[in-house]
Amino acid sequence: MTGDRNQAAPNSDSVLEGVLRLSRALLQAVNGSDLPGVMGVWSADGLLMPPHHPTVRGRMAITDYFEQLFRLGRFVFEFTASEVEVASDLAIERVEYRASFFPTGGGDPSRDVGKGLHVFQRHPKGEWRLVMDIWNSDYPLAASSRPDGA
Amino acid sequence: MTGDRNQAAPNSDSVLEGVLRLSRALLQAVNGSDLPGVMGVWSADGLLMPPHHPTVRGRMAITDYFEQLFRLGRFVFEFTASEVEVASDLAIERVEYRASFFPTGGGDPSRDVGKGLHVFQRHPKGEWRLVMDIWNSDYPLAASSRPDGA
Numbered sequence: 001m002t003g004d005r006n007q008a009a010p011n012s013d014s015v016l017e018g019v020l021r022l023s024r025a026l027l028q029a030v031n032g033s034d035l036p037g038v039m040g041v042w043s044a045d046g047l048l049m050p051p052h053h054p055t056v057r058g059r060m061a062i063t064d065y066f067e068q069l070f071r072l073g074r075f076v077f078e079f080t081a082s083e084v085e086v087a088s089d090l091a092i093e094r095v096e097y098r099a100s101f102f103p104t105g106g107g108d109p110s111r112d113v114g115k116g117l118h119v120f121q122r123h124p125k126g127e128w129r130l131v132m133d134i135w136n137s138d139y140p141l142a143a144s145s146r147p148d149g150a
Numbered sequence: 151m152t153g154d155r156n157q158a159a160p161n162s163d164s165v166l167e168g169v170l171r172l173s174r175a176l177l178q179a180v181n182g183s184d185l186p187g188v189m190g191v192w193s194a195d196g197l198l199m200p201p202h203h204p205t206v207r208g209r210m211a212i213t214d215y216f217e218q219l220f221r222l223g224r225f226v227f228e229f230t231a232s233e234v235e236v237a238s239d240l241a242i243e244r245v246e247y248r249a250s251f252f253p254t255g256g257g258d259p260s261r262d263v264g265k266g267l268h269v270f271q272r273h274p275k276g277e278w279r280l281v282m283d284i285w286n287s288d289y290p291l292a293a294s295s296r297p298d299g300a
Contacts, residue, residue, distance in 0.1 A: 134265070
C-alpha cells in the first residue's frame with residue numbers, strides 16, 4: 001500500500017482503467033458543476049461522507065447536496081496522488097487532493113489540501129459505480145476554518 | 151450498501167468474523183491506551199488518515215502518533231454502526247462512532263460523533279491487518295473546534 005503506483009491483480013488492467021476513468025469523470029463533473037455528470041458516477045445507494053456534515057445517504061440526498069454546493073460556488077479540484085486496489089467486485093482509490101472553491105458572486109476563494117477514499121463496486125450488470133466517498137483536510141482545525149485556508 | 155447489516159460473499163463467514171474481531175481489538179486497544187494492542191492490528195505499511203492532520207505513513211510514524219495521543223489523554227470510543235464488505239483479500243468496514251476524550255490531568259472532556267472507513271488487507275501468510283483508517287466528524291466546523299464539541 002506504499003507508493004503511489006496503481007496496484008491490481010494480474011489481468012485486471014481493464015478493470016483498473018475503468019475505475020480510474022470513473023474517478024476522472026467524477027473530478028471533471030465536480031469541476032464543471034455538472035450535476036448529471038456527478039450523479040452518473042454514483043451508485044443509487046451511495047454514501048457520501050463529508051467532513052463536518054452527517055453522512056448523505058442515497059441518490060436523492062446526494063443530488064440535493066451537490067445541487068446546493070454548485071449553487072454556492074465553483075470548485076477546482078485536483079488529485080495530486082491516486083492509488084487503486086482492486087479486489088473482485090470492490091475497488092478502493094486513495095487520493096490526495098488540492099482544492100479551491102470560488103464563491104458565487106465573488107469573494108475570496110477558500111483552499112484545502114487533504115486526502116480521501118473512493119470505494120467503487122461492480123454492479124450485477126458489470127458496470128462500476130461509486131458507493132462511498134470520504135475525505136478530510138490536512139489543515140489544522142483553526143486554519144481550515146479560516147476563509148483563506150492558509 | 152444500505153442498512154447496517156454485515157455483508158459478505160457466501161462461505162466467508164469466518165473471514166467476516168476475523169475482520170470484525172480485528173476491528174473490536176483495535177477499539178479495545180484504543181480505549182485501553184494499549185499501544186502494542188493498537189500496533190498489533192496495523193499493517194507495517196499502514197496509512198492513518200486523521201482529520202486536520204497529514205497522512206501518517208507506516209508503523210514507526212503510526213506508533214509515534216498513538217504514543218503521543220495516549221500521553222495527551224484517554225479515549226472512550228464506541229462504534230454505533232458497523233458494516234463490512236469483504237472482496238477477496240480486501241475488506242472495508244464502514245463505522246459510525248461516538249467518542250469522548252478525557253485530557254490527562256483533568257479538564258473538560260471533548261466529544262465527537264462521526265463516521266469512518268477501515269480498510270483491511272489479507273497478507274500473504276493469511277492474516278488480516280488494517281492498512282487504512284480515515285474518519286471525520288459530523289459536527290459543523292465551528293462546533294467541533296469547541297472544547298465540549300457540543
